[in-house]
Amino acid sequence: MLDxxxxxxxxPFPALPRLGAGIGFRxxxxxxxxLNRGSVDFLEITADHYLEAPPEKLAELDLLAEHFTLVPHxxxxxxxxxEGLDDGYVDALAALVERLDPPWWSEHVAFTRAGGVPIxxxxxxxFTREAARVVAGNVARVRERISAPLILENITxxxxxxxxxLTEAEFLTEIVELADCGLLLDVTNVHVxxxxxGYDPLEFLDALPLERVVQxxxxxxxxxxxxxxxxxxxxxxxxxxxxxAAVAERAEVKAAVLERDEDLPSFAELSAELARARSIxxxx
Amino acid sequence: xxxxxxxxLLARLYTDxxxxxxxxxxxxxxxxxxxxxxxxxxALASSRGQVDSFARxxxxxxxxxxxxxxxxxxxxxxxxxxxxFSAYAAAERARRPPGGLHKIPEDARRFAAFxxxxxxxxxxxxxxRFEAAWVRAHAPGFRFAAGVFPYRxxxxxxxxxxxxxxxxxxxxxxxxxxxxxxxxxxxxxx
Numbered sequence: 001m002l003d004x005x006x007x008x009x010x011x012p013f014p015a016l017p018r019l020g021a022g023i024g025f026r027x028x029x030x031x032x033x034x035l036n037r038g039s040v041d042f043l044e045i046t047a048d049h050y051l052e053a054p055p056e057k058l059a060e061l062d063l064l065a066e067h068f069t070l071v072p073h074x075x076x077x078x079x080x081x082x083e084g085l086d087d088g089y090v091d092a093l094a095a096l097v098e099r100l101d102p103p104w105w106s107e108h109v110a111f112t113r114a115g116g117v118p119i120x121x122x123x124x125x126x127f128t129r130e131a132a133r134v135v136a137g138n139v140a141r142v143r144e145r146i147s148a149p150l151i152l153e154n155i156t157x158x159x160x161x162x163x164x165x166l167t168e169a170e171f172l173t174e175i176v177e178l179a180d181c182g183l184l185l186d187v188t189n190v191h192v193x194x195x196x197x198g199y200d201p202l203e204f205l206d207a208l209p210l211e212r213v214v215q216x217x218x219x220x221x222x223x224x225x226x227x228x229x230x231x232x233x234x235x236x237x238x239x240x241x242x243x244x245a246a247v248a249e250r251a252e253v254k255a256a257v258l259e260r261d262e263d264l265p266s267f268a269e270l271s272a273e274l275a276r277a278r279s280i281x282x283x284x
Numbered sequence: 285x286x287x288x289x290x291x292x293l294l295a296r297l298y299t300d301x302x303x304x305x306x307x308x309x310x311x312x313x314x315x316x317x318x319x320x321x322x323x324x325x326x327a328l329a330s331s332r333g334q335v336d337s338f339a340r341x342x343x344x345x346x347x348x349x350x351x352x353x354x355x356x357x358x359x360x361x362x363x364x365x366x367x368x369f370s371a372y373a374a375a376e377r378a379r380r381p382p383g384g385l386h387k388i389p390e391d392a393r394r395f396a397a398f399x400x401x402x403x404x405x406x407x408x409x410x411x412x413r414f415e416a417a418w419v420r421a422h423a424p425g426f427r428f429a430a431g432v433f434p435y436r437x438x439x440x441x442x443x444x445x446x447x448x449x450x451x452x453x454x455x456x457x458x459x460x461x462x463x464x465x466x467x468x469x470x471x472x473x474x
Contacts, residue, residue, distance in 0.1 A: 115292030
């Protein structure tokens with residue numbers, strides 16, 4: 001059961017602005033986005049789409065930046081890589097973040113490449129102290145190039161490595177405390193992992209330093225082959241709304257982003273989800 | 285085994301079906317090639333179902349990304365797309381995975397080239413090459429490309445949009461792509 005008592009350290013990031021309810025920018029709804037400008041508080045953009053991008057993509061970025069606060073969300077920094085970071089990627093990312101001057105930017109607790117092999121997706125790390133130190137070390141190296149605050153996202157994981165020293169919540173806690181950074185808490189991923197790996201999502205939240213949650217991600221999922229998959233292709237379901245509310249009661253959440261990627265519904269439906277998220281964050 | 289070594293092996297297991305097959309058939313033998321102790325190999329082998337599941341999801345993701353960039357090629361290949369992509373993944377992609385900032389367009393171009401080599405259907409080859417040219421034209425640093433195609437490609441694409449998967453009469457066309465500021469394209473029917 002969550003402790004709903006007051007916490008004197010509710011907002012360790014007072015300088016970060018409250019952005020409200022935003023959406024991950026997707027090209028297919030670009031036109032409707034501008035027609036419904038008032039229902040979207042800010043945009044999260046996929047950083048990788050704008051790294052060394054052709055002129056049309058940069059023009060799109062500039063147009064979006066004229067009308068919205070943009071928060072870059074990276075996919076391929078591979079902060080969990082024990083080999084270290086790709087300097088070329090870091091340089092490109094630094095140029096993008098400098099161009100946008102966002103209130104923060106985000107990446108994942110994952111690795112995406114090793115031994116010269118790009119995996120092309122977020123791969124899970126073993127829940128060990130060594131892996132936590134690797135992530136924190138890479139965060140420190142990134143901070144030497146990118147001064148904007150970095151927040152880290154929890155991913156869904158299929159592979160649970162044997163020999164874990166920590167639970168997932170302990171692992172994430174170790175990382176954000178070693179790195180002294182904020183959390184991008186994906187509450188859909190919390191629900192998916194809790195269901196697939198058999199634990200209580202509320203107990204998971206209890207074990208996290210929720211005061212470090214800066215932003216949330218939320219969206220729907222699907223069931224395939226008896227497991228939940230974070231397909232980003234369905235409306236946000238009630239269990240995920242419940243987790244969002246549980247976090248908002250405990251933390252000064254600055255923002256929440258709807259990550260709908262596939263099977264896009266009408267913009268009215270997306271706006272309705274943003275309105276519900278905004279209402280929940282209003283209790284934060 | 286260090287985390288770095290573990291990740292190197294995992295990256296290959298996730299992306300190389302042949303290595304995955306060999307490893308799970310003989311984890312201690314193959315693991316030794318990668319510097320694993322016997323107990324480490326057995327521990328990793330115990331995650332076979334999860335590793336296989338993640339690898340399958342990865343290949344589906346690669347295919348989805350390529351389909352997005354080569355939609356007309358995908359439409360023409362229909363149900364054969366998945367099998368052809370798996371063949372490409374095994375024959376080429378696993379040995380030399382596309383990397384860098386533009387790995388997804390690179391994957392699409394390489395797959396289109398694989399399709400051209402593997403299929404005898406002239407229409408499929410033409411559409412794959414045409415779409416790959418568009419992918420290349422959107423790459424940063426692109427300046428100019430030209431290609432001759434055995435069909436009037438505008439007509440081909442229109443027929444495909446209408447659900448017609450057979451080609452029009454063979455009539456060559458020359459296509460030019462160039463960028464001076466904006467990307468431009470010109471198709472010149474023969």
